[in-house]
Amino acid sequence: MAAINDDRFFDADIETMPRDQIEKLQEARILQLVPYVYQRSPLVKSLWNEAGITPDDIRSLADFKAKVPFMDKDMIRDYRDKHDDPFGGLACATAPHLRGVGFTSGTTGDPTPLPRSEDHISLTGLKREMWHMGVRSNDYMTYMLFTFRDGLNADKWLESGMRPIAIQHLPNEIPYFVQVSRQLRPKAMFMLSTPVILTLEQYQKNTGEDLREAFSSYQGAVFGGEPLSPHLRSLVESWGLEIFELSSLGDIATTMECKAHDGMHTWEDLALVEHLDPEKNEPVADGTRGELVVTALADDVGPLIRFRTDDLISFTRQPCTCGRTHGRLKPLGRKGDxxxxxxxxxxxxxxxxxxxxxxxxxxxxxxxxxxxxxxxxxxxxxxxxxxxxxxxxxxxxxxxxxxxxxxxxxxxxxxxxxxxxxxxxxxxxxxxxxxxx
Ligand SMILES: [Zn+2]
Structure with missing residues (x-):
C-alpha cells in the first residue's frame, strides 16, 4: 500500500489506519509479545502459571482478551517487595537496553516502578499530537517538566525536527516562560496545570503584561493532570489559547484531544485498549462508563499486560472528524474515587x-x-x-x-x-x- 501523504498527520498511515487493519496489527504484535514476555518477565510468568495459562493457549487477539490474567499496581509492588526486585517483576531486558525506571503518575500511594527503554513510547504519541497542533520541523514548543519523571528526552525529538524549550514547573520560572514565548515564538505549549494558570493570572495582575500578545504564536496549549474548571478554561482562552486536554493512557503513553475536542485519542498501535465493566470484567458498550485496561504493544523492556488502571472512562471506536481512526476516551475519574x-x-x-x-x-x-x-x-x-x-x-x-x-x-x-x-x-x-x- 502506498504511503498516505497528508500534511495534517505526522504519521498518516498509522493515524488513519482502518479499524480492521488496526486489529490485525494488534494481533500480530500480541502474538509476538506473548512468548517474549512470558519467558522474560518474572511477574507475568508467575501470574500466568497461577492462572494455568501458557503462550500456547494464545492463538489470536480474542484468546488474549479471553484468557490472559489481569495485573494491577498492587501486584507489581507486591512482587517488588517479596522478591527484592526494583522493577516489580516487569523487566524483560537488561542494560544497555534497560535505561532506567519511571514511575506511575498516581498522586496517592507508593509509586509503582516501570522499567524504561531508550525508546520513550509516550513521545511516539506526543509527536503526532504536537504535529496536529501545528508544530513543524524547526518550530519551537515550550516543554514544561513535571508530568514525566523521565525528563525531556530532547534527543528523541530531534528526528522530528521539533524543538522543545525546557521550562521547570515552578512559579519562579513564569517570567522566563513568558520571555521565551516572545523571543522564540513557539507553536505549542506543553503543558499547563491548575497552579501554572493561577500563577500566570497573578503574574498578569502584578506586572500588567499582555499575555494575549506574549502567547500569540501558540497554536495550542496542552492542559493535563486533572479536569479543567470553566473559570480556568475561560482564563486561558482569554490569552488567545486553544486548549487540548491530555491524560495518561494507563502509564503506557499519553492520550490527548484533537481539534475536534470530542474525546482523547488512544494510540492503538502502541496500546491495546480494553474498556471493561469494573465488577464483571466483561467489555462494555462504546460510550458507556467502564474501566480502562491496557496492554503495551510497543515496549520490549517492561510491557504492562492487561493492566487494570482503576481509571473510569467512556470510550468510542467511531472514527473522528479529524480523520484519525484510533479510539477516543473521556476520563471520568478513579475507580477508588x-x-x-x-x-x-x-x-x-x-x-x-x-x-x-x-x-x-x-x-x-x-x-x-x-x-x-x-x-x-x-x-x-x-x-x-x-x-x-x-x-x-x-x-x-x-x-x-x-x-x-x-x-x-x-x-x-x-x-x-x-x-x-x-x-x-x-x-x-x-x-x-x-x-x-
Ligand atoms: Zn480526532
Missing part, C-alpha cells in the same frame, strides 16, 4: 462544572470527603476566594448546597475553606480531589 451516595455514583467530575460556575468558588478547588465508598450524604470541602466574597460564608454554603443537591439529586453537606488554606493540602501541582477526612 467513586462514591455511592444513597446508591448513586458520584465522581469529582460531577462536581467540577457546578462549583466552577459559582463566582466565589470558580477556582474549582474542592475535595470529596470519603471515609468509605458508600454514604447517605455527600460531604464536600469547597475552597472560596476571599476577595470575591460579597455575602457571608453561611449564605454561600447555602447556595452551594441547594445547587449541588438539586443538580445531582443527592443530599450534600458543604464545608467552606479559604482557597489558600485548601491548597496547602496538596503537592505543588494539584490537591487530592478525594480525601478520607
Amino acid at each position: 467513586e462514591m455511592l451516595i444513597q446508591g448513586k455514583s458520584i465522581l469529582p467530575i460531577d462536581i467540577f462544572p457546578l462549583i466552577g460556575n459559582v463566582k466565589e468558588t470558580s477556582s474549582g478547588l474542592f475535595q470529596l470527603i470519603r471515609p468509605q465508598r458508600e454514604a447517605d450524604i455527600l460531604n464536600l470541602r469547597v475552597g472560596y476566594d476571599q476577595n470575591s466574597l460579597e455575602t457571608p460564608t453561611d449564605e454561600l454554603a447555602g447556595r452551594l448546597t441547594d445547587l449541588i443537591s438539586s443538580k445531582l439529586d443527592i443530599p450534600v453537606n458543604i464545608h467552606l475553606t479559604d482557597n489558600a488554606e485548601l491548597l496547602k493540602n496538596g503537592p505543588p501541582n494539584k490537591i487530592p480531589r478525594v480525601t478520607k477526612s
Whole structure:
C-alpha cells in the first residue's frame, strides 16, 4: 500500500489506519509479545502459571482478551517487595537496553516502578499530537517538566525536527516562560496545570503584561493532570489559547484531544485498549462508563499486560472528524474515587462544572470527603476566594448546597475553606480531589 501523504498527520498511515487493519496489527504484535514476555518477565510468568495459562493457549487477539490474567499496581509492588526486585517483576531486558525506571503518575500511594527503554513510547504519541497542533520541523514548543519523571528526552525529538524549550514547573520560572514565548515564538505549549494558570493570572495582575500578545504564536496549549474548571478554561482562552486536554493512557503513553475536542485519542498501535465493566470484567458498550485496561504493544523492556488502571472512562471506536481512526476516551475519574451516595455514583467530575460556575468558588478547588465508598450524604470541602466574597460564608454554603443537591439529586453537606488554606493540602501541582477526612 502506498504511503498516505497528508500534511495534517505526522504519521498518516498509522493515524488513519482502518479499524480492521488496526486489529490485525494488534494481533500480530500480541502474538509476538506473548512468548517474549512470558519467558522474560518474572511477574507475568508467575501470574500466568497461577492462572494455568501458557503462550500456547494464545492463538489470536480474542484468546488474549479471553484468557490472559489481569495485573494491577498492587501486584507489581507486591512482587517488588517479596522478591527484592526494583522493577516489580516487569523487566524483560537488561542494560544497555534497560535505561532506567519511571514511575506511575498516581498522586496517592507508593509509586509503582516501570522499567524504561531508550525508546520513550509516550513521545511516539506526543509527536503526532504536537504535529496536529501545528508544530513543524524547526518550530519551537515550550516543554514544561513535571508530568514525566523521565525528563525531556530532547534527543528523541530531534528526528522530528521539533524543538522543545525546557521550562521547570515552578512559579519562579513564569517570567522566563513568558520571555521565551516572545523571543522564540513557539507553536505549542506543553503543558499547563491548575497552579501554572493561577500563577500566570497573578503574574498578569502584578506586572500588567499582555499575555494575549506574549502567547500569540501558540497554536495550542496542552492542559493535563486533572479536569479543567470553566473559570480556568475561560482564563486561558482569554490569552488567545486553544486548549487540548491530555491524560495518561494507563502509564503506557499519553492520550490527548484533537481539534475536534470530542474525546482523547488512544494510540492503538502502541496500546491495546480494553474498556471493561469494573465488577464483571466483561467489555462494555462504546460510550458507556467502564474501566480502562491496557496492554503495551510497543515496549520490549517492561510491557504492562492487561493492566487494570482503576481509571473510569467512556470510550468510542467511531472514527473522528479529524480523520484519525484510533479510539477516543473521556476520563471520568478513579475507580477508588467513586462514591455511592444513597446508591448513586458520584465522581469529582460531577462536581467540577457546578462549583466552577459559582463566582466565589470558580477556582474549582474542592475535595470529596470519603471515609468509605458508600454514604447517605455527600460531604464536600469547597475552597472560596476571599476577595470575591460579597455575602457571608453561611449564605454561600447555602447556595452551594441547594445547587449541588438539586443538580445531582443527592443530599450534600458543604464545608467552606479559604482557597489558600485548601491548597496547602496538596503537592505543588494539584490537591487530592478525594480525601478520607
Ligand atoms: Zn480526532
